[in-house]
Amino acid sequence: MSTKPTELGIPEDAMRRLSEMKPGKRGSLFTSDLSVNEFLLVREAGFRPLSLVLGSSIYHVGFQMRQWSKNQELETLTQAMYHARELAMSRMEAEANLLGADGIVGVRLDIEFKEFGNDLAEFIAVGTAVIADAPPPTGDTWRNNTGMPFTSDLSGQDFWTLLEAGYAPLGMVMGSCVYHVAHRGMMKTLGSVGQNVEIPQFTEALYDARELAMARMQAEAETLEAEGIVGVQLLSLPHKWGGHTTEFFAIGTAVRPLRDDHEIGQPQLVLPLTDR
C-alpha cells in the first residue's frame, strides 16, 4: 500500500458513489461467499467472482452389519459418503459451468445428519465461481481435463500464493474409507490390564483405513493428471456410528504447474502491533 488513501480519493469518491446509487439497476451483479481478504486477493490474482454456487444432496445412508471382532471396511457406508459428496460437488460444478466460470474457489464441503428420519444426512458444497481476466500462461484453459471448472478448497490467501508460485488448481480430490475397528475379546482385554502396551490390532486398523482413504485421493489426482496435491487434510469423522466405526476422509486440492520455476518473492519481515 504505497499510495496514500487520500490521494486515491478515499473516502470522498466512496461517498460520491453512494450518493449516485441507481436503485433497481441490475448491472453485472455478482455475489460471493468469500471473506473480504479472500475476495480482494482473488481479484488481485486476476480472477473476478461471478456468483456463489452450491450443490446439495439429502442422502439416506444405508446400513451395514459389522462383525464384532473384525477389522473391516464398511463398503456400503464408504460408498454412501463418497456418492453423496460427489452428487453435491457435481451439482455445484454444474452451476458454475452454466455461468461459464473458469473455476470455483473457497469450496466448503459440509455434512449434517438430520434430526428427522434416521440415517438421513445433507451433503452440501458451497463456493464462489470465478472467471479469469486472462488465459493461463501455458496457453490452454483454466478448466481441468474433464472440461469442467477447477475446484479448490484453498483459502483466498493460499490460492493467491499458489498462483504466485506458478501453480494452478485442477480440482478437489478426495478419498473416503469408513472402517470398523474390531472390539477386543474379554480375555485379551484382561490380559493387558494395567500394562503399557501397544495394541497392534488397533494400530493396524487405523493404518489400513487411512491408507485406503489416501490412496483413493491419490487415484483421483492421477485421473486429473495432477503434479501434486496441496492443502491435504486427513480427517477422522466419527459421524454417528458409535465409537468403533469411523470415517477416514482425505481431501486436498490437486495442482498442475504453470511454469518451470516456482519461486516467490522474498517476504518482508513485519512486527505486527497485535497479537493475532
Place this chain on the structure above:
Amino acid sequence: MTDWDATGLPPAAQTRISRAASSALRSSLLSVEGDAALGIVGLTPVGEVMGCIVSQLGWGGWGGCGYSYTRSGSGYIPSGAPPVTSSDSSWAGFAPYVKALYKGYETALHRMLAEAQALGADGVVGVTVTREQLGVAQMWEYVARGTAVVARGKQRPTHLFSTDLSGGDVAKLMHAGWVPVSMMWGISVAVRHDDYATRVAARSWSQQNVEVPGYSELVTYARADARWQFENRVAKYGADSAIVTDMSMRIWEIEPSDGHRDHVAESVIVGNGLAQFHRSKTATTDSLLVMPLRKGSS
C-alpha cells in the same frame, strides 16, 4: 413512560442520541485495529448506535400440506409435486412468516440507521444483528448494534451505508475501491408434500444407499429462492456486488393431517451489498509479501 406510536425513534433513544449529538463524547464498539484501519481510509467513529424491535409472530406458518395448498386438487396427490416457496404468492406456504422475519431484521437496521443519522454519521460499520425469543411464546426481539462513522470531506451519501464487516475489512475494501452499501437478507421457506417415493427413500430400515430426491429438491428450492431474494435486494439498492457473511438452513417436520408428515426448509442468507467506486486497476490492492513475527509462528 410515554405512549410511543412506533414511528421514528422511541423517546429514550431520541434523548440519548440528542445528548450524544451535542456532546463531544464519542463512543465506539470498534477494536483498536478496526479504529486505526478506518482512520486510514478517512472514517471517524462518532458513536455507538442501536436499533430494536419486539414483534409478535402471530402466525407461525400455514398448517396445510405442501401440495394441496396452491393447487386446487384434493384427495389424490400425484408423486413428484415440486415444493412451494414463500415467494410463490403472497399467501403461499410460509409467506407471512417470511415477511415478518424481513420486517424484524430490516426495522431493527433502519432504527439503528436513524440513530446514526441523528448523530450526523455517513454509515454504520461492524453491525451485529440478533434475533432472540423473549420468554413469552412467539415474541421475538430483533436488535441491531454498530458503530456510526463519518467520512472525511464534504461529500455525503444519499442514504447511510451499513455493514456487518469489521473496521479492518471495511478499510481494506475501501482501499481497493469498494464501498459497503447495506446489509441485506435473503429469506425463504419452502414446503414439500412427502409423497410415496420420498417416504420409501427415507425409510429408516432400508439398507440401501440412496439419495432422497424429494428432500434434496426441498432444500434446493429454499436456497435458490433465498439467493434470488438476496440478489434482488442487492440490485434494488443499486449495489453491484455482494459478499455473503452467513448462510443457514433449518429443516423441520409438520403434520398437516393425522399420520401424514411434510417437510419444511428455511434458508436465511445474510450479507453485504457493495458498490465499486474506482473502476481503474490502480485502486485495487497491491499486496506485499510479509512474514509476521509473532509468538507461535512455527
